[in-house]
Amino acid sequence: MTIRQRMTLLIILTFLAISSIGGYAVFQSRGSAAAVKQVTEGVVPSALASADLVAQLKEVQLATLALVFEPDPKLVAQSRDKLTARKALLKDALDLQARQADGAAQRGLVEQAKESLANYFAAIDETTKFKLAAQADMAQAYLFASVAMYQAELEVIVETLRIEKNRSKDAAISGLNASLATTTAALTAVTVVAVILLSLIGTLLYRQITRPISRMQLMMSEIAASQDFTRRVPVDRMDEIGRSIVAFNAMIAKIQESSAQLRQKTADIQTMLQNMPQGILTVTEGSRIHPEYSAYLETILETRDIVGRDLMDLLFSDSHLGGDSLAQIAAAVSACIGEDVMNFAFNEHLMVGEIEKTMADGRVKILDLNWSPISDEAGTTVRLMLCLRDVTELRKLAAEANEQKRELAIIGEILAVSQEKFHEFLAGAMKLIDENEQTIRLLPQSNAFAVAQLFRNMHTLKGNARTYGLLHLSNIVHAAEHSYAELRKPEPALAWDQRRLLEELAEVKAVVDRYARINEVSLGRKGPGRRGNAERYLMVDKEHIQESLHRLETVNTGNLHELVTVRDAVRRTLRLLGTEKIAETLSPLIESLPSLAKQLGKAAPAVRIEDGGYVVHNQASSVLRNVFTHLLRNALDHGLETPAQRLALGKAAAGTIRLQVGRDAGMLQIVLSDDGWGLALERIRGIAIENGLIAAEDPLADEEIARLVFRSGFSTAASVTEVSGRGVGMDAVQDLVKREGGGVVIEFSDSAVGAEFRQFRVVVSLPASYAVDVDGDDADLAYRADQPLLAPIEAGGGATERQVA
Amino acid sequence: MAKILVVDDSSTVRDEVAGFLKKHGLDVATAVDGKDGLAKVKADPGLKLVVCDVNMPNMDGLTMVEKVRGELGNAAINVIMLTTESSPAMKERGKAAGIKGWIVKPFKGEAVLETFRKLAG
Numbered sequence: 001m002t003i004r005q006r007m008t009l010l011i012i013l014t015f016l017a018i019s020s021i022g023g024y025a026v027f028q029s030r031g032s033a034a035a036v037k038q039v040t041e042g043v044v045p046s047a048l049a050s051a052d053l054v055a056q057l058k059e060v061q062l063a064t065l066a067l068v069f070e071p072d073p074k075l076v077a078q079s080r081d082k083l084t085a086r087k088a089l090l091k092d093a094l095d096l097q098a099r100q101a102d103g104a105a106q107r108g109l110v111e112q113a114k115e116s117l118a119n120y121f122a123a124i125d126e127t128t129k130f131k132l133a134a135q136a137d138m139a140q141a142y143l144f145a146s147v148a149m150y151q152a153e154l155e156v157i158v159e160t161l162r163i164e165k166n167r168s169k170d171a172a173i174s175g176l177n178a179s180l181a182t183t184t185a186a187l188t189a190v191t192v193v194a195v196i197l198l199s200l201i202g203t204l205l206y207r208q209i210t211r212p213i214s215r216m217q218l219m220m221s222e223i224a225a226s227q228d229f230t231r232r233v234p235v236d237r238m239d240e241i242g243r244s245i246v247a248f249n250a251m252i253a254k255i256q257e258s259s260a261q262l263r264q265k266t267a268d269i270q271t272m273l274q275n276m277p278q279g280i281l282t283v284t285e286g287s288r289i290h291p292e293y294s295a296y297l298e299t300i301l302e303t304r305d306i307v308g309r310d311l312m313d314l315l316f317s318d319s320h321l322g323g324d325s326l327a328q329i330a331a332a333v334s335a336c337i338g339e340d341v342m343n344f345a346f347n348e349h350l351m352v353g354e355i356e357k358t359m360a361d362g363r364v365k366i367l368d369l370n371w372s373p374i375s376d377e378a379g380t381t382v383r384l385m386l387c388l389r390d391v392t393e394l395r396k397l398a399a400e401a402n403e404q405k406r407e408l409a410i411i412g413e414i415l416a417v418s419q420e421k422f423h424e425f426l427a428g429a430m431k432l433i434d435e436n437e438q439t440i441r442l443l444p445q446s447n448a449f450a451v452a453q454l455f456r457n458m459h460t461l462k463g464n465a466r467t468y469g470l471l472h473l474s475n476i477v478h479a480a481e482h483s484y485a486e487l488r489k490p491e492p493a494l495a496w497d498q499r500r501l502l503e504e505l506a507e508v509k510a511v512v513d514r515y516a517r518i519n520e521v522s523l524g525r526k527g528p529g530r531r532g533n534a535e536r537y538l539m540v541d542k543e544h545i546q547e548s549l550h551r552l553e554t555v556n557t558g559n560l561h562e563l564v565t566v567r568d569a570v571r572r573t574l575r576l577l578g579t580e581k582i583a584e585t586l587s588p589l590i591e592s593l594p595s596l597a598k599q600l601g602k603a604a605p606a607v608r609i610e611d612g613g614y615v616v617h618n619q620a621s622s623v624l625r626n627v628f629t630h631l632l633r634n635a636l637d638h639g640l641e642t643p644a645q646r647l648a649l650g651k652a653a654a655g656t657i658r659l660q661v662g663r664d665a666g667m668l669q670i671v672l673s674d675d676g677w678g679l680a681l682e683r684i685r686g687i688a689i690e691n692g693l694i695a696a697e698d699p700l701a702d703e704e705i706a707r708l709v710f711r712s713g714f715s716t717a718a719s720v721t722e723v724s725g726r727g728v729g730m731d732a733v734q735d736l737v738k739r740e741g742g743g744v745v746i747e748f749s750d751s752a753v754g755a756e757f758r759q760f761r762v763v764v765s766l767p768a769s770y771a772v773d774v775d776g777d778d779a780d781l782a783y784r785a786d787q788p789l790l791a792p793i794e795a796g797g798g799a800t801e802r803q804v805a
Numbered sequence: 806m807a808k809i810l811v812v813d814d815s816s817t818v819r820d821e822v823a824g825f826l827k828k829h830g831l832d833v834a835t836a837v838d839g840k841d842g843l844a845k846v847k848a849d850p851g852l853k854l855v856v857c858d859v860n861m862p863n864m865d866g867l868t869m870v871e872k873v874r875g876e877l878g879n880a881a882i883n884v885i886m887l888t889t890e891s892s893p894a895m896k897e898r899g900k901a902a903g904i905k906g907w908i909v910k911p912f913k914g915e916a917v918l919e920t921f922r923k924l925a926g
Contacts, residue, residue, distance in 0.1 A: 286893065327890065328909060334891035335907035342920045343906040346885075349913045 002239040006205045013201055017194035024190055028183035035176045043165075043172040046100035050165035053097060053113075053158045056090040061151055063087075064124050068131055068143050080128055087121060097161060102168050109164055113157040120150035212241045220248060229256035279367075279388030282374065285337050287311045287330065290383060300367065300390050302359055311386075315369075320356040336373060336381050344373040344381055354391070366392045397563040404570045405552040407518070410472055411577065412545045414519050417468045422519060423528040425464055429512050432457040436505055446487060446496035455484035461508075476511045480504050524578040524618035548573045575772050579615035582661055582670070582771075585624050589632055597636055603643045603654035605636060605674070611661045613774045614668070620770040623740050624670075630733045631672050631762055632657065639676035651675065663773070667742065667765040678757035679746065681705045687714065702753060706746040706760065710734045733764075742766040806851040807834035808925040812842035812866065813858040813887060818910070822856060822887070825914040831925060839864025839872075846873050846882065854883045854925045856908075859895070867895070870902045883924040887912065 063083035070079045094113055101107040123146035130139035219233040229252050233245045273280065279297035282290040291307045298304050306314060312330050332347035351371045358364050370387040414422060436457050439450050458481040465474035483504060486494045520526045548570045555566045594604035616624060640655035647653055660671045681702055688694045688708045708714060709730045737744050742765045750759040809831055811823045823833045834849070836842035840863040846852055857866040866886060873879050885906045886899060899907070905924065908917065
């Protein structure tokens with residue numbers, strides 16, 4: 001039942017109660033009115049009329065007396081008429097009583113009175129007759145005898161009737177009173193009952209309405225206070241309250257959803273702040289740092305003491321900024337917060353975008369700062385947001401890329417000039433620089449002739465540099481030339497300052513040296529080269545250099561990833577500069593093998609080179625060629641059999657020589673093997689005994705015997721052939737390799753211990769820097785901006801103690 | 806009948822600010838201190854914007870603005886302060902005097918031009 005229905009019911013019940021009470025009251029009052037009417041219109045007038053009856057009787061008596069005692073005969077008739085009228089009135093009065101008689105007693109009395117009245121009137125009529133007959137005495141006598149008697153009788157009856165009427169009237173009044181009292185009592189009772197009933201029903205309904213409302217209110221208050229939006233107010237009825245609760249629950253569900261979204265958003269922001277690799281903070285009024293900031297900020301600033309700190313203190317202390325800049329930043333920040341956002345636009349240019357901040361341990365970090373205002377709905381800046389990035393690494397890489405760019409530019413310039421011409425240029429440049437240096441050293445003060453000479457030399461050098469397109473160099477030279485030009489003026493702006501001039505010249509010399517070093521070391525173009533020799537750019541050509549330069553010029557210096565990628569690519573290019581495949585290096589030797597084989601009566605061997613992706617620096621070319629000249633000849637001469645011998649052994653007529661390149665134990669290793677006889681251990685032992693290198697009875701292991709071939713002057717050739725065995729054997733190879741800091745060893749590749757011949761391989765080790773892995777990223781060869789592109793290959797002398805063999 | 810009044814005791818700043826604004830087609834008058842500025846604001850009802858230094862002889866900028874608001878009863882004119890420092894007390898006083906903004910010196914013309922055009926329009 002809804003509240004409206006309850007209310008309607010209550011009203012209907014109230015209405016019914018009032019109606020029934022009213023109806024009952026009306027009904028009762030009507031009864032009472034009839035009773036009252038009965039009393040007022042019936043009983044009471046009747047009682048009064050009964051009293052009248054006595055008076056009428058007296059009137060008749062008086063009229064009778066008047067008639068009887070009328071002396072004047074003329075007036076007798078008049079008196080008789082009067083009497084007749086009185087009589088009629090008395091009769092009417094009695095008739096009225098007869099009509100109003102109530103109850104048998106009254107009616108009996110009226111009947112008695114009627115009889116008595118008839119007798120009375122008869123007596124009067126007799127008397128009247130006598131009078132009219134002028135028999136006055138008779139009339140008087142009759143009057144006193146008969147009339148008086150009947151009159152007395154009638155008087156008694158009428159009196160009795162009057163008394164009876166009065167009694168009846170009293171009874172009627174008291175009956176009416178009793179009836180009214182009953183009505184009042186009944187009405188009171190009904191009203192009381194109705195009031196009680198209505199109160200009960202009202203209370204019940206009131207409770208049914210207010211209880212759930214107060215329960216709902218309680219629950220709502222609890223939910224509001226606890227903020228626990230998972231709770232719901234139970235719905236146990238579907239009236240207005242129930243629907244309100246449903247609506248309230250729906251609202252709570254919405255709030256729960258919104259608050260969940262809000263929580264999620266907050267969590268997202270927190271996650272972002274926790275994980276983004278960027279320092280984010282906000283500055284509040286008074287230049288204080290807001291408690292919410294990104295976790296990474298602690299990493300960047302290397303402190304956890306951030307919240308509530310003054311921005312200027314936290315960020316700009318120990319920075320490279322001067323006091324004035326700091327004051328401007330502080331004023332600009334203060335001028336923005338709490339003011340219209342336009343103030344941010346006004347003062348943004350004062351908030352620096354990059355600072356160098358010195359950390360507690362002395363490291364300097366370069367921080368990129370990005371400022372933005374956070375404004376409210378009114379357009380007032382409530383906080384300033386500051387995004388920090390540590391760009392130290394980025395700037396370092398950019399500097400590195402710049403350095404690479406310069407290096408590549410120089411390489412490009414050098415490569416554009418032939419080796420011979422470049423060599424000439426360098427020699428000329430050195431000569432000019434030396435001349436100038438001596439001139440300056442000799443002159444404590446300016447001398448027009450000398451200055452002209454200085455100028456001419458530098459001008460020549462610049463001209464040459466320009467001719468060959470050595471722009472970087474010509475720019476440096478230009479500065480020196482400019483100084484000399486100034487000194488030549490009649491009133492030079494510059495004073496003759498030996499030290500400064502020498503320093504300037506040293507700069508020129510350093511650049512020339514740099515070109516020379518790149519030419520010799522990186523590009524391997526030492527010396528004048530051979531005239532007419534085709535320029536070979538080996539693994540890296542001009543296009544490579546141009547491409548690398550282009551990449552460096554177009555790289556986005558703000559993107560760490562891109563910078564690293566380009567740097568590594570350029571580094572690889574630079575690493576490959578001046579390298580070539582080992583097959584290329586050894587090609588003159590390999591190409592000469594067929595004719596050599598012919599001289600030795602052997603089939604031209606197949607040479608299989610597995611370079612393993614390594615390319616060798618061309619500085620190593622001559623060493624490699626020298627070493628492998630010996631090793632390849634030895635293989636062909638001593639290792640491989642003649643075609644006949646090979647065929648007899650079931651081998652192919654032509655032998656195979658294998659070269660494998662790899663890296664092991666930090667050294668470049670080139671392993672040579674062939675499919676010939678193997679190492680003639682028995683013969684080596686014999687020769688060694690013959691040459692007095694060992695005693696005949698010395699018990700030597702195969703390895704020890706093999707090592708004998710490295711002894712000075714050892715040769716196993718049956719005869720000194722054209723090719724090998726000219727007293728330059730494995731000892732020479734070992735010397736060569738050792739001078740380079742490497743070594744050479746013989747390893748057996750079979751397990752035939754003690755056999756006459758054993759399969760073997762020659763392992764030549766050289767410094768790792770002699771070769772570069774084309775695809776690898778050699779950590780030991782990593783490019784460093786502060787070092788030459790390529791470490792110069794170690795001169796042999798100092799490294800001989802690195803024994804490998 | 807200029808639109809903008811630049812008030813600064815330093816002729817360098819005056820020339821820089823007023824010169825820049827004039828160069829960009831704005832109608833600019835200048836005053837050398839607060840007293841001068843107050844007189845010019847009173848004399849020229851066409852002024853829409855006052856760009857005013859804080860520290861000046863005779864009458865400082867904030868006092869001048871307070872007088873413009875109080876004595877002259879001019880609540881409509883826009884005021885932007887030029888300053889080298891910014892303190893909460895100054896900002897509070899400025900806010901009470903209905904100041905639109907603060908420009909910390911050195912002034913960068915490009916940063917203010919559009920807003921100035923709007924405020925002087």
